[in-house]
Amino acid sequence: MPGNYSVIVEDANGCFATTPFIVDWTIYVELEEFVYNVYPNPATDAVYVQF
Numbered sequence: 001m002p003g004n005y006s007v008i009v010e011d012a013n014g015c016f017a018t019t020p021f022i023v024d025w026t027i028y029v030e031l032e033e034f035v036y037n038v039y040p041n042p043a044t045d046a047v048y049v050q051f
Contacts, residue, residue, distance in 0.1 A: 002026055 006020040037050040 002023050002025065004020065004022055006018055008016060008018050010016050035051070037048075039048055039050070
């Protein structure tokens, strides 16, 4: 859904980082065809979403 979002991450020391972002597009995908990967898990510095 389009809108304003933010990601909040907490590290092992209890420190937080927040990054806001805006989604201003939508796509329509049949659920049966919607394949994605989120990696790595667990994450250290970044998380990637692959469609």
